[in-house]
Amino acid sequence: MTSTATAPSLKPVLMVLTSHGTKGTTGEPTGFYLGELTHPLAELEAAGIPCELASIQGGDPPVDGLDFQDEVNTRYWADLDFRENLSHSQRLGEVDASKYSAIFFAGGHGAMWDFPTSADVSRVTREIYEAGGVVGAVCHGPAALVNVKLSNGAYLIAGKNVSAFTDDEERAVQLDEVVPFLLASTLERRGAHHHPAPDWTAKVVVDGRLVTGQNPQSAAGVGAAMRDLLLGRG
Secondary structure, three states: OOOOOOOOOOOOEEEEEOOOOEOOOOOOEOOEEOHHHHHHHHHHHHOOOOEEEEEOOOEOOOEEOOOOOOHHHHHHHOOHHHHHHHHOEEEHHHOOHHHOOEEEEOOOOOHHHHOOOOHHHHHHHHHHHHOOOEEEEEOOHHHHHOOOEOOOOOEOOOOOEEOOOOHHHHHHOOOOOOOOOOHHHHHHHOOOEEOOOOOOOOOEEEEOOEEEEOOHHHHHHHHHHHHHHHOOOO
8 A cells, every 4th residue: 555656765664453352341442543554544545655554453443433524534535445455454463673764653542452462573673673663652552562572672662762551541542451561551660751741632752763643633743754854754
């Protein structure tokens, strides 16, 4: 999935989605949050940066947040190529990390269950980051980073400035007792410096080649910051 004019000799960005479709034991559906894929994707593709989709299990990942008052969501959802690529997302475990310039983790509550426990998330993230690539995540997407260790055994996020869905926002949506852990608190326990903004306020934090955002309102900003790093503007 690429735009018509691609940035010269730039490897694609791997956009990773959850394959987990229920909120714990509630039986309520979830998945990846559509706007947290489409808004970063729009920023990257508008700059000619190619993107590819993957999910933990491959195939058609469960989707949440189908807000079609959002013009960007509507545009992508009506795009048959996008829908085809989404329904045939790569299985993350089959991905060759050397093919990518960056990895991005979309949020959605499903990410809280399968991102942190995935050995594939850890491997691909570590390999891309240690090869000089960019790592990005938004909202619950940083759940992917809580257990990623570098080759030296240190957590990737240790000592890093980050932003993610806050504990207060989790309480506000009344899922703090449903998710397996509170994301912001766990990032801090891993040694990250979490920078919260008021609930539902856009917040993007860039620390070297790590780009994280707090909530759906931050999704486009994460994409723009990744774009700037990949194009040498950061």
